[in-house]
Amino acid sequence: MSPQLTIAVLCILSGVLMLDKYSFGEFGVSQPLVAASVLGFAAGDFVSGALLGVLLQPVWLLQLPIGRKVPLDAQAAGISGAVAFFTMRILANPAFEAAALAAIVVAAAASVWGGWFDRYVRRLNGVLARRLEQISHRRRLLFLHIAALDISFLRGVLLALLAAGIGIVILPLLKLLPLISLERLFAATLSVGLASGLVLFGIKKRLLPFFVGFTAWVVVWALVRF
Amino acid sequence: MGAGKVLRNFIAQLFVQNLWNFESEQGPGMTVVLSARSRKKAVIRPPQSTFNTNPYLASFLTGVLVREWNENGMEGVSSTLESSLAAQGDDLYWRVLRPTALLAGMFFVVIGQPLIGILIFLLGFNLFAQGERLIGYARGLKRGRKALSDVLASLGRMKRILLPLAGGLVGLLCAVMLFKLNLGTWVVPAAEWFIFIPFLALAFLFAFLRISPLLNLLLNLAILIILGVVL
Numbered sequence: 001m002s003p004q005l006t007i008a009v010l011c012i013l014s015g016v017l018m019l020d021k022y023s024f025g026e027f028g029v030s031q032p033l034v035a036a037s038v039l040g041f042a043a044g045d046f047v048s049g050a051l052l053g054v055l056l057q058p059v060w061l062l063q064l065p066i067g068r069k070v071p072l073d074a075q076a077a078g079i080s081g082a083v084a085f086f087t088m089r090i091l092a093n094p095a096f097e098a099a100a101l102a103a104i105v106v107a108a109a110a111s112v113w114g115g116w117f118d119r120y121v122r123r124l125n126g127v128l129a130r131r132l133e134q135i136s137h138r139r140r141l142l143f144l145h146i147a148a149l150d151i152s153f154l155r156g157v158l159l160a161l162l163a164a165g166i167g168i169v170i171l172p173l174l175k176l177l178p179l180i181s182l183e184r185l186f187a188a189t190l191s192v193g194l195a196s197g198l199v200l201f202g203i204k205k206r207l208l209p210f211f212v213g214f215t216a217w218v219v220v221w222a223l224v225r226f
Numbered sequence: 227m228g229a230g231k232v233l234r235n236f237i238a239q240l241f242v243q244n245l246w247n248f249e250s251e252q253g254p255g256m257t258v259v260l261s262a263r264s265r266k267k268a269v270i271r272p273p274q275s276t277f278n279t280n281p282y283l284a285s286f287l288t289g290v291l292v293r294e295w296n297e298n299g300m301e302g303v304s305s306t307l308e309s310s311l312a313a314q315g316d317d318l319y320w321r322v323l324r325p326t327a328l329l330a331g332m333f334f335v336v337i338g339q340p341l342i343g344i345l346i347f348l349l350g351f352n353l354f355a356q357g358e359r360l361i362g363y364a365r366g367l368k369r370g371r372k373a374l375s376d377v378l379a380s381l382g383r384m385k386r387i388l389l390p391l392a393g394g395l396v397g398l399l400c401a402v403m404l405f406k407l408n409l410g411t412w413v414v415p416a417a418e419w420f421i422f423i424p425f426l427a428l429a430f431l432f433a434f435l436r437i438s439p440l441l442n443l444l445l446n447l448a449i450l451i452i453l454g455v456v457l
Contacts, residue, residue: 022243026281028324028351033331037344050340054332059443061325066316068248068278072440104447108440126247129254138267145258148245178454183407186336187422188446190403192439195429197325198396206393213397221405 003090006043010086011160013042014079018156021075023149032056032078032107039079043086048096055100055185056081056107058193062200063111070122076114079156080163081107087167088174097182098174104189106166114159121155231263235285235363236356238262242284251278259288273301279308280315285359286377287311289366303371310374314381319355322388327351329395336402354384400426421453 001009017038020030028034033053040049060074085103088094128144135141198206238259245254256277260270272291279287287307294303331347334340365373407418425446432442 022246023241024244025240025356026243027356028327028348031324031328031347033328033335033347034344037340047340050335050344054335057328057332059439061328062321062439064316064320066320068251072438101447104443108443111440122247125245125254126249129245129247129250132245132254132257132269136269138261138264138269141258141261141269144254145241145244148254152244178451180450180454181418183418184421184450184453186403187407187418187425188450189443190399191422191425191429191446192432192442194396194400194403195426196433196439197329198393199430199433200321200325201389201392201396206389206396209390209393210397210400213394213399214401215397216394217398217401217405 006090007083007087007164009042010039010083011157011164013039014083014160015153015156017079018075018159019149019152021152023152030075030078032060032074032081035075035078036082036085039082039086043090045086045089048089049082049086051096051182052082052085052100052103053078055104055189058189058191058197059104059108060111061193062196070115070118072111073114073118074111076117076159077107077111080110080114080159083160083163084167084170087164088171091168092171094171094174095179097180097185098177100182100185101177101180102167102170102174104185106163106170110159110163117155117159121151124151232360232364234262235259235288236360239281239285239288239359239363243281250276252281252284253277256284256288259284260291263292273304277304277308279312280319282319282355282358283311283315283362283377286362286366286373289363289368290371290373291366293367293370307371307374310378314378318381318385318388322385322392323354324351326388326392326395329392329399333395333399333402336399336406421450425449 014035017030017035020027029038033050033056036053036056037046037050040046040052043049056078060072060077063071063074065071081103084106085099088099088102125148128147132141132144135144198210241258242252242255244258246252247254253272253276256272257269260272261268264270287304290307291304327347327350330350331343334343334346362377365377369376403422404419407422408416428445429442432439
């Protein structure tokens with residue numbers, strides 16, 4: 001498959017993944033961990049996609065869509081970060097770490113403008129929903145819902161196109177950045193997710209399970225080693 | 227109740243958040259769910275113009291509404307059930323279950339089993355979330371609003387089981403992270419520990435002060451870039 005075609009496939013797939021956010025099912029496939037893996041599989045590099053997913057997921061692990069609140073857009077972050085990452089890898093094959101660092105920055109920005117886009121889509125949904133008051137037949141109702149699915153799909157495609165464009169633009173800048181190891185990138189993102197997770201789960205009550213989990217890995221490692 | 231009805235409700239429930247908007251919220255989605263039952267292909271709207279609850283527990287609420295539709299005061303009943311289910315459901319599914327399943331999935335990806343990690347997250351989350359969607363309708367239809375206390379109690383029980391598991395997973399991931407940074411040995415602390423541990427302390431500070439995780443991330447990346455340039 002040519003690079004252009006692969007990027008086009010990634011953009012269309014992003015639209016499909018975006019349906020998982022509110023529009024259809026909410027199975028969790030639009031979460032950065034899964035979305036980056038799926039997009040990686042489509043780009044021919046599932047393992048890199050999964051690793052990128054682990055780098056992106058912790059930052060948006062606890063963005064909670066409670067009530068009317070519109071949190072930072074984790075889904076837009078995961079999709080945009082992955083599309084920017086694979087666009088750079090497909091076009092110039094930079095080192096994983098360099099592309100991942102750029103992808104994390106793109107994802108951070110996308111989570112903000114994804115939230116703006118989300119509010120706009122919800123307002124657009126409001127316009128469609130007002131038309132629902134006048135209809136009396138189920139077929140018309142389904143048409144309105146299909147229109148909402150189309151809007152959501154287009155939102156995903158547009159976010160992916162924007163991310164791919166940014167990926168192309170920042171590609172020459174990657175050479176200017178120092179090479180940061182994968183372990184350090186993990187430290188930068190995982191620390192955010194683990195700390196905010198423990199605070200949200202209730203730090204006082206979860207200290208004992210935390211130490212049990214920590215010790216479990218040490219014990220397993222010692223048993224395997226000796 | 228036949229499997230066909232359960233399946234038809236489940237498929238309709240998948241669209242309950244579609245067309246979510248700031249005015250009627252899940253109203254258009256609930257209209258699809260209620261209309262899916264109509265044999266005359268009519269449009270049936272929820273009792274009040276604004277409707278919002280946890281999407282996975284909307285199935286149970288649909289069952290209750292269908293059972294008690296003809297009784298008086300449906301607006302009040304629906305509103306009370308919506309808010310009770312939204313409070314408990316959002317807390318369980320968004321704050322506890324999804325992050326716990328994601329942490330479990332991330333653990334497997336970090337130790338080099340990406341496919342297992344993805345499957346663990348998807349199965350772990352959807353088994354409960356979509357399972358509730360599948361069985362909730364029949365439960366609501368069978369017992370009506372009397373089943374509410376049982377549903378809320380089962381959500382609370384699940385939360386009590388999952389929260390310690392989530393705490394344990396955070397500890398497990400911390401240990402794996404330190405282990406990986408140390409190139410697979412615990413004997414001597416690696417230099418990378420002196421990056422991860424301060425990052426973790428900084429992240430706790432940000433989390434306690436409720437500062438955006440984005441700022442925390444950008445600060446971490448800036449520190450790494452400066453370290454990369456200086457060292």
